[in-house]
Amino acid sequence: MPLKNGAAxxxxxxxxxxxxxxxxxxxxxxxxxxxxxxxxxEKYQGMWSLLGDVVNDTEEIDAAAYRVLDQRTGMTxxxxxxxxxxxxxxxxxxxxxxxxxxxxxxxxxxxxxQITENELHWHNxxxxxxxxxxxxxxxxxxxxxxxxxxxxxxxxxxxxxxxFSLRELQNLYEAILGIQLDRRNFRKKFATMDLLIxxxxxxxxxxxxxxxxxxxxxxxxxxxPRKWIGIDF
Amino acid sequence: MPLKNGAAxxxxxxxxxxxxxxxxxxxxxxxxxxxxxxxxxEKYQGMWSLLGDVVNDTEEIDAAAYRVLDQRTGMTxxxxxxxxxxxxxxxxxxxxxxxxxxxxxxxxxxxxxQITENELHWHNxxxxxxxxxxxxxxxxxxxxxxxxxxxxxxxxxxxxxxxFSLRELQNLYEAILGIQLDRRNFRKKFATMDLLIxxxxxxxxxxxxxxxxxxxxxxxxxxxPRKWIGIDF
DNA sequence: TTTCAGTATGTACTAAGTACACAATTAAAA
DNA sequence: TTTTAATTGTGTACTTAGTACATACTGAAA
Numbered sequence: 001m002p003l004k005n006g007a008a009x010x011x012x013x014x015x016x017x018x019x020x021x022x023x024x025x026x027x028x029x030x031x032x033x034x035x036x037x038x039x040x041x042e043k044y045q046g047m048w049s050l051l052g053d054v055v056n057d058t059e060e061i062d063a064a065a066y067r068v069l070d071q072r073t074g075m076t077x078x079x080x081x082x083x084x085x086x087x088x089x090x091x092x093x094x095x096x097x098x099x100x101x102x103x104x105x106x107x108x109x110x111x112x113x114q115i116t117e118n119e120l121h122w123h124n125x126x127x128x129x130x131x132x133x134x135x136x137x138x139x140x141x142x143x144x145x146x147x148x149x150x151x152x153x154x155x156x157x158x159x160x161x162x163x164f165s166l167r168e169l170q171n172l173y174e175a176i177l178g179i180q181l182d183r184r185n186f187r188k189k190f191a192t193m194d195l196l197i198x199x200x201x202x203x204x205x206x207x208x209x210x211x212x213x214x215x216x217x218x219x220x221x222x223x224x225p226r227k228w229i230g231i232d233f
Numbered sequence: 234m235p236l237k238n239g240a241a242x243x244x245x246x247x248x249x250x251x252x253x254x255x256x257x258x259x260x261x262x263x264x265x266x267x268x269x270x271x272x273x274x275e276k277y278q279g280m281w282s283l284l285g286d287v288v289n290d291t292e293e294i295d296a297a298a299y300r301v302l303d304q305r306t307g308m309t310x311x312x313x314x315x316x317x318x319x320x321x322x323x324x325x326x327x328x329x330x331x332x333x334x335x336x337x338x339x340x341x342x343x344x345x346x347q348i349t350e351n352e353l354h355w356h357n358x359x360x361x362x363x364x365x366x367x368x369x370x371x372x373x374x375x376x377x378x379x380x381x382x383x384x385x386x387x388x389x390x391x392x393x394x395x396x397f398s399l400r401e402l403q404n405l406y407e408a409i410l411g412i413q414l415d416r417r418n419f420r421k422k423f424a425t426m427d428l429l430i431x432x433x434x435x436x437x438x439x440x441x442x443x444x445x446x447x448x449x450x451x452x453x454x455x456x457x458p459r460k461w462i463g464i465d466f
Numbered sequence: 467t468t469t470c471a472g473t474a475t476g477t478a479c480t481a482a483g484t485a486c487a488c489a490a491t492t493a494a495a496a
Numbered sequence: 497t498t499t500t501a502a503t504t505g506t507g508t509a510c511t512t513a514g515t516a517c518a519t520a521c522t523g524a525a526a
Contacts (some may be wrong), residue, residue, distance in 0.1 A: 003275045006327025013250030013287045018331055042236045054246045085318050085333050087294040094239025098251055100318050151464050208471040209522045211460040231384050442492040443503040
C-alpha cells in the first residue's frame with residue numbers, strides 16, 4: 001500500500017461552505033421562545049431565519065457558534081451544545097452549504113436585546129409555521145433535543161430567573177414538553193431530588209398568595225455522581 | 234435592509250472539505266469490537282484509522298456515510314446514526330477538514346469481511362490506545378454515545394446473532410457498559426419488558442447446560458408507544 | 467368578611483428496582 | 497456410572513420511586 005501525502009490528498013477533496021445555525025431558546029410569559037431574525041435573502045424575503053454565520057477557515061465550529069451567539073446577543077457565558085449537521089444539497093438556494101445546528105438557552109430577562117439588527121426578536125415556538133431554508137426542520141430537531149435534555153440535565157434553570165418559584169419551574173417544563181404535569185407530584189419529585197435551595201423569600205407582585213423562591217444547587221449537582229444505568233425502552 | 238442574492242452570497246463563503254468517519258461496532262467473544270483500517274498517510278504510518286471518505290459535492294452526508302459502510306463492508310441494511318461533527322483546524326495534517334462521525338452496529342458473524350483492503354479487521358475496543366488523526370477521540374465519543382443508546386433503544390440486538398441466549402445479551406450489555414450486572418435482575422428486567430420471543434430452542438455446543446434462545450420482538454416494540462417523560466438528573 | 471387564585475402538604479396504592487439463595491440441567495471428568 | 501463443574505432458571509422480601517387524588521392555608525382584592 002503506497003503511503004500518501006496529506007496535503008496532496010486534501011487538495012483533491014471537494015470543498016464546500018460550512019455554516020453554524022444557533023437555536024437560541026428563551027422562556028417568558030409561560031411560553032417557550034426562540035430568537036429569530038428576518039432573512040436577508042431575496043428568495044426568503046419576509047421569512048424568519050435562525051442566527052447563523054459561516055465557519056471561517058481556521059475556526060472550530062464550536063467557536064463559530066459562540067461567536068454568533070456573542071455577536072447577535074452579546075452573551076458569552078451560556079450553555080451551547082452541538083445538535084446535528086444538516087446537509088441536503090439544495091437546502092441553501094445559493095448552492096451547497098452544510099450547516100451545523102447549535103442549541104443555546106438563555107434568560108430573556110438577562111438580555112435586553114440591545115442589538116436588534118434584522119428585526120431580531122423573540123418568537124413563540126408554538127406559533128412558528130414556516131421559516132427560511134430548512135430552519136423549521138432544524139428548529140424542530142432542536143426542540144426535540146431540548147425536550148430530552150431538560151429531563152436528564154438541569155438545563156431548564158438557564159431559562160429561568162436566578163430566583164424562581166416551583167410554579168415557574170413547572171410552567172417551564174410544561175411549556176417545553178407540551179404536556180400537563182400533576183403539581184403535587186412535580187413538587188415531590190424536586191423535593192426528593194433535594195437540589196433546590198429554599199431562599200426563604202417570597203414572590204412579589206403576584207395577584208394571589210406568593211410562593212416560595214428557590215435557586216438550583218449547581219454545586220451539589222456537580223458533586224453528585226450520575227447514576228447512568230437504567231435499561232429502559 | 235438590502236436583500237441579497239443567494240448564489241452571490243455563497244460564492245463568497247470560505248470553502249473546506251467535509252468527510253464522514255464511520256465507527257462500526259461489532260461484538261464477538263464477549264468483547265466489543267470496532268472495524269479499523271491501516272492509515273495510508275505518511276504521517277500516520279502504521280496507525281489505525283476509522284473508515285472514512287470525503288462528502289461529494291451534491292451528496293447528503295448521511296448518504297456518504299452509508300456509501301462508506303457499503304464500500305467497506307458490503308452491508309446495506311444496517312443502523313447508522315450521526316453522532317457529532319469534529320472540526321479542530323489541525324485535526325487533519327493535510328489541511329482543514331471537517332468530519333462528521335457516524336456510528337453503526339453490525340453482526341460480525343453476518344459479515345465475513347470479504348473486503349480486507351488496508352488490513353481492515355476487527356479490533357477490541359478496550360485495547361485501542363492510539364489512532365491516526367483525532368480518531369481516538371471520535372471513537373471514545375461514539376462509545377459513550379453507544380453506552381447511552383443501548384440503554385434507551387434496542388440497538389444491541391443488531392450486534393447479536395438472530396437467535397441469542399439471555400447470557401449473550403447480558404454479556405453484550407456488560408461489555409459495552411463496562412460493568413457487572415446481576416443476572417437475575419437482568420433477566421427479570423427483560424422478562425417484564427416482554428419484548429423477547431422465546432424460540433423454544435436451546436443453545437448448541439456449549440460445555441454446560443444450554444440456555445434458551447430468543448429473538449427480539451421488533452414488531453411489538455415498534456407498535457408500543459414510548460413513554461418518554463421522566464425528569465431525572 | 468368573603469371570595470378568588472394559587473400555594474402547601476399527605477396518604478394510599480401501584481410499579482419498578484435491588485439484594486440475595488437454591489434447585490435443575492447438561493457436559494465432561496473421574 | 498457417578499461425580500463434579502459450570503451455568504441455567506426461578507422466587508421472595510425489601511426498598512424506592514411513581515401515580516392518583518383532596519383538603520387546608522395564605523394573601524390580595526372585591
